Amino acid sequence: MSPVTPLGDPLDRSPDKPTHQLVRERLEDLVRQGVYEPGSQLPGEPEIAAALGVSRMTANRAILALVADGVLERAKGKGTFVSQSPRAPLGLRRVVGVANEDPSYAWEDFYFGVLLSSLSRACQSEGLEFSVLDRLHPSLDQIDDSTGVVLIAFPHHQQTVARELADRAGRVVALGCSWDDFPWPTVDSDNILGAGLAIEHLAGLGHRDIAYVGAFPEDSNTQDRWRGYEVQMQLRGLTPYRPLFFSRMDGSDEGTDGQVMDLLTGPRPPTAIFAAGAEVALRITSLARRLDIRLPLDLSIVAYDEPSYFSLIEPAMTTIRQPLREMAENALQILLRDRTPPPGMVVRHAPTLVVQASTAPVHP
Incomplete structure (x- = not known):
């Protein structure tokens, strides 16, 4: 019989997520639940790999991702430890898009639809869940510190709702709007x-x-x-x-x-x-x-x-x-990459002119 460890049972593989992402999520859960507290040492890679039924390379990839996220720290010759910093954010599990439209309409609309589908594809490639919330009646119980929120073309008068979401979420980015007093990083077209x-x-x-x-x-x-x-x-x-x-x-x-x-x-x-x-x-x-x-x-x-x-x-x-598409992908990368983006940071992508037949020299 295998020894019982705090790492839990071997993983159930999923066709929808890479195995390294499953390992990462298991370790994040253990840190979030306090099984491994700040400053405590994790088991070595061989033990993690054996307990979860994965290769050492897979375990190593998950650990390195958590180190990059600031969740874990490595000390040369000593091992891997939970970060001492209480502000070190845990990695994202899911992303929710909150569009300035009813979700059923937003998927059909050209502008919102392209942004949402691009976010969905980008999340899938990162092994993240993606869903869309109704901006007027958001289900706040779906939001926690492992959730990233993308506010899509969010109206200024809905800042109260945006702040409620931000208070519960791990990270927030605004997409397709440029309000001077938004406290979150923003990605928009110029x-x-x-x-x-x-x-x-x-x-x-x-x-x-x-x-x-x-x-x-x-x-x-x-x-x-x-x-x-x-x-x-x-x-x-x-x-x-x-x-x-x-x-x-x-x-x-x-x-x-x-x-x-x-x-x-x-x-x-x-x-x-x-x-x-x-x-x-x-x-x-x-x-x-x-x-x-x-x-x-x-x-x-x-x-x-x-x-x-x-x-x-x-x-x-x-x-x-x-x-x-590039705007949506950029918004997700900010959620994944930036720990503390500057307040009011705005990234603007340049649009281009496509000349067709609806314009011609002025008729004399």
């Missing part, structure tokens, strides 16, 4: 730069009357895109238009529909529009066709984002492409 690329492109085609139409003005991305538009117009000696914002994108915002149509037929009709969202661009295209305004002969459009359904419309849409 929306000011993206707006600048759109205006630079349109101005280079000879357009001087360039309007801005967005959606959801309380959103940080919308505010940054408006700021970038306004600054770039002024730098070129062009007069910015008053911004128009849709509050709904299901075709029921008749008030904004009317304002856009008034804009297109008014005393100063734009020859180009910077549409600060993909659905905004679709709505403008529909309204323009209703007025027999031809794209791009009479009106050029640059849209933010390029969902797959853009391939179904004519003319092909010129877009500002955000590196959404």
